[in-house]
Amino acid sequence: MSEILSSAQMRGIEQQAIASGAVTGLELMERAGAGVVAQIATAFPDLSPSTAVILCGPGNNGGDGFVIARLLHQRGWAIALYLLGDPARLPPDARTNHDRWLKTGPAHPWDDRQIGDRLGAMTSGLVVDGVFGTGLTRPMPPETTHTSQALDALRHRTPSARPRVVAVDIPSGISADSGANLGGAFWADLSVSFHRAKWGHYLEPAGLPEGGAACCGQVAVVDIGLPQDPAPDSVQLVARPAVFLGKSAQGHKYGHGHALVLSGGAGKGGAARLAARAALRVGAGLVTIAAPQPAIAEHAAQLNAIMLTALPDGYSLRGLLQDTRLNALCLGPGLGQSRAQDLVPAALWGRRATVLDADALSAFAEDPPLLFGQLHDKVVLTPHMGEFRRLFPDLSERLHTPAYSKIEAARAAAARAGCVVLLKGPDTVIADPSGRAALHAATGANAAPWLATAGSGDVLAGIIAGLMARGFAPFEAAASGAWLHAAAARAFGPGLIAEDLPEMLPQVFRDLGL
Ligand SMILES: NC(=O)C1=CN([C@@H]2O[C@H](COP(=O)(O)OP(=O)(O)OC[C@H]3O[C@@H](n4cnc5c(N)ncnc54)[C@H](O)[C@@H]3O)[C@@H](O)[C@H]2O)[C@@H](O)CC1
Ligand SMILES: Nc1ncnc2c1ncn2[C@@H]1O[C@H](COP(=O)(O)OP(=O)(O)O)[C@@H](O)[C@H]1O
Ligand SMILES: [K+]
Numbered sequence: 001m002s003e004i005l006s007s008a009q010m011r012g013i014e015q016q017a018i019a020s021g022a023v024t025g026l027e028l029m030e031r032a033g034a035g036v037v038a039q040i041a042t043a044f045p046d047l048s049p050s051t052a053v054i055l056c057g058p059g060n061n062g063g064d065g066f067v068i069a070r071l072l073h074q075r076g077w078a079i080a081l082y083l084l085g086d087p088a089r090l091p092p093d094a095r096t097n098h099d100r101w102l103k104t105g106p107a108h109p110w111d112d113r114q115i116g117d118r119l120g121a122m123t124s125g126l127v128v129d130g131v132f133g134t135g136l137t138r139p140m141p142p143e144t145t146h147t148s149q150a151l152d153a154l155r156h157r158t159p160s161a162r163p164r165v166v167a168v169d170i171p172s173g174i175s176a177d178s179g180a181n182l183g184g185a186f187w188a189d190l191s192v193s194f195h196r197a198k199w200g201h202y203l204e205p206a207g208l209p210e211g212g213a214a215c216c217g218q219v220a221v222v223d224i225g226l227p228q229d230p231a232p233d234s235v236q237l238v239a240r241p242a243v244f245l246g247k248s249a250q251g252h253k254y255g256h257g258h259a260l261v262l263s264g265g266a267g268k269g270g271a272a273r274l275a276a277r278a279a280l281r282v283g284a285g286l287v288t289i290a291a292p293q294p295a296i297a298e299h300a301a302q303l304n305a306i307m308l309t310a311l312p313d314g315y316s317l318r319g320l321l322q323d324t325r326l327n328a329l330c331l332g333p334g335l336g337q338s339r340a341q342d343l344v345p346a347a348l349w350g351r352r353a354t355v356l357d358a359d360a361l362s363a364f365a366e367d368p369p370l371l372f373g374q375l376h377d378k379v380v381l382t383p384h385m386g387e388f389r390r391l392f393p394d395l396s397e398r399l400h401t402p403a404y405s406k407i408e409a410a411r412a413a414a415a416r417a418g419c420v421v422l423l424k425g426p427d428t429v430i431a432d433p434s435g436r437a438a439l440h441a442a443t444g445a446n447a448a449p450w451l452a453t454a455g456s457g458d459v460l461a462g463i464i465a466g467l468m469a470r471g472f473a474p475f476e477a478a479a480s481g482a483w484l485h486a487a488a489a490r491a492f493g494p495g496l497i498a499e500d501l502p503e504m505l506p507q508v509f510r511d512l513g514l
Contacts, residue, residue: 003234004439005196006405007134007176013195017226025093028194028224029060033067033097035222036168036192037075040126043190043218044164049076050125053118053163055147056098056107057131057172058085063094064168065130066101073104077126080118084110084131084143116146120153125163127151129186133169134176134198137403139183144172148184155187167191170200171215178405179203179212179427187215195226199235199407202441203427205399206385213427213443235407238430238440241480243472246514247283256285257327257469260320261462262311262343263291264334264359269299271334271358274455274498275462276306279330281502282466282484290320292339314346321350328353330465332360332382333458348374353468353477357382357461365390372417377433379419380474382461388413388423411437420474422464422482424457430478438475440482448489455498460485462502484508 005013017023040047054069056062062083069079087098087107098107119127131144140148154162165188170176173185176198187210191201197219204213236242247256259279263272272289280287290311291299299308311317320326329352331343340363347354361383364371368391375381381391388409389396395409410429414421423429426447431437442448463484467477488504489496491511 002237002239003196003230004199004202004237005231005234006199009231009234010134010195010198013226013231022227023225026096028226029063029093029097030067031224032064032168032194032222033071035194035224036064036068036128036166037071039190039192039220039222040164040166043220047126047164050078051122052077052079052126052128053115053122054079054081054128055115055131056081056083058089059132059135060091060094061130061133061135061168061172062090063097064133065128066094066097068128068130068168069101070097070104072126079105081105081107082110082115083107084141110143112143112146116150119147119150119163122154122163123161127163127165128168129165129172129188130168131172131186133172136173136182137175140173140185144184148173148186151186159189164189165217167216169193170198170212174200174212174215175403176200177403178205180205180402181209181211181215182402185209185215187217189217190220191216191218192220192222194222194224197221197237199405199439202237202439202443203406204425204443205406206425213441216444219444233435236438238438238479238483241483241512243476243480245283245480245509245512253285254325256283257471258286258288258325259284259328259330259465259469260326261287261289261330261465262317262335262347263289263295263299264336264339265292266294266298268334268336269295271455271458273299273302273306274458274502275330275333275465278459278462278502278505279466279469280305281505282463282470282481284328284466284469287466288326290317314342317343317346318349321346321352326352328465328469330355330357330461332357333461335359337363344371345374348376348379351376351378353378353465353474355380355382355461355465355468357457358387361387362390368392375417375419377419378468378474380422380464380468380478381417381419382422382424382457382464382478384424384457392416407431407437407439411435420478422478424460428482430475430482432475436475438479440479440486442486446486446490448486450492450494450496451486451489453497456485456489456501459498459501487511
């Protein structure tokens with residue numbers, strides 16, 4: 001797992017390092033610029049010096065741009081540099097690098113049309129976006145409209161017939177906190193960030209225009225000599241399971257737990273079977289489906305290793321939970337809302353590790369606090385955005401403000417609910433009530449677009465329940481579950497349907513070396 005930061009956290013680290021005397025802002029800017037130039041060489045080894053258009057903005061992102069111009073020039077590049085804004089108003093370090101650059105070449109005043117035309121005519125070379133970085137919280141100014149449109153047009157050309165586009169830190173116009181396109185954002189083949197990647201590199205707010213995960217291209221992170229201590233409240237990017245998922249040679253099936261998946265009525269059992277299959281494949285020692293009597297025959301016809309029991313209502317669930325070996329529950333997929341209203345309180349009374357998904361969440365849309373009052377710290381809620389809106393309408397509403405991120409929303413939800421919340425999407429956030437948070441990004445090179453298929457969420461709920469049956473803590477089970485789920489989808493590839501996901505887990509485990 002690697003740490004990702006908000007813009008405020010990054011600013012804090014930078015300011016503290018400068019205030020302590022360990023480093024100057026000018027040194028950081030020099031290293032940032034040098035880091036970008038080094039990453040360009042690494043990412044595009046075939047790119048030989050030709051023309052680089054360097055776009056500099058009014059803040060420190062522009063300051064990095066001047067450093068990059070100087071260093072690329074030293075490497076034989078012809079530079080065309082444009083500055084948005086008044087050089088006299090540049091912050092001090094950016095001003096110093098602006099003045100240094102002027103000894104080598106000119107800083108053309110920003111001319112949106114001229115830049116747009118120039119970019120449109122380029123068939124090779126480099127465009128460096130140092131217009132705005134982590135400091136931007138408003139839409140791009142109108143003076144960048146043509147430039148943005150010209151960049152958009154380049155994006156649709158084959159890479160061999162256009163310049164490479166490199167963003168300093170993050171493409172201008174993308175919120176480093178929420179990943180939102182603030183309006184008129186640029187895009188890049190490569191975004192070179194400093195010290196740590198930012199939340200916005202991996203978050204992708206729903207809908208158009210495309211946001212951070214879609215616009216950042218390859219994300220590279222360069223060390224600029226800031227202290228490496230973990231930031232308080234930092235968010236971890238889930239790059240692989242944080243726990244060892246192998247089984248010990250001596251294990252007994254009851255040592256790996258017994259997961260109970262609660263099913264809906266006749267004809268509605270598919271979702272529970274998907275979840276149960278996933279719980280078993282992920283390594284739970286035993287898995288039982290508990291279904292109303294009329295659904296038993298249908299399940300029996302389709303199940304072998306998974307056990308089956310009749311369960312009419314919440315009263316009988318309390319009875320079933322007298323068996324302490326049943327250590328993890330999964331409720332919601334295909335459950336039906338009235339059955340959920342009856343079973344969820346009984347399940348939560350049992351204080352087992354519990355996944356609440358789908359109908360187990362929507363059943364409380366009328367009165368979310370009724371649910372929150374019963375939750376405990378072994379529960380994982382797995383809402384998609386629609387379910388999240390039903391339980392946390394105010395947080396969902398706030399997500400429409402561009403700088404408010406899905407990470408903050410999931411954190412606030414976990415604090416309110418008093419349990420782990422996993423908020424789904426191509427970018428999945430896992431948060432607990434203490435503020436601990438992780439982001440699993442199925443975007444960029446990790447994209448898993450075939451997960452957008454009916455029933456894939458049921459499988460995720462089952463994976464997490466299975467991992468909790470095995471004894472993993474809710475947060476680890478949720479974060480590792482999100483990773484396994486996407487890895488299974490990638491391992492199968494195009495054509496994936498939900499049934500395929502559990503069947504890919506063995507290969508995912510083998511690839512992990514288990
Ligand atoms: N934080 C750090 O440790 C480091 C930061 N560096 C660079 O500094 C960047 C952040 O610099 P800044 O905080 O100066 O911010 P930016 O350079 O991202 O730009 C924001 C600046 O423009 C102004 N502004 C914001 N929106 C505007 C708009 N729509 N129209 C006109 N002006 C607008 C802001 O008031 C601010 O001055 C980073 O992205 C990175 O590139 C690097 O130099 C290396 C070290
Ligand atoms: N485009 C996508 N890329 C990656 N993961 C996705 C994508 N779309 C959906 N997912 C994942 O697939 C699952 C869908 O769950 P959910 O919305 O509950 O669907 P269902 O109710 O049909 O099972 C979630 O885990 C979500 O994160
Ligand atoms: K930028």
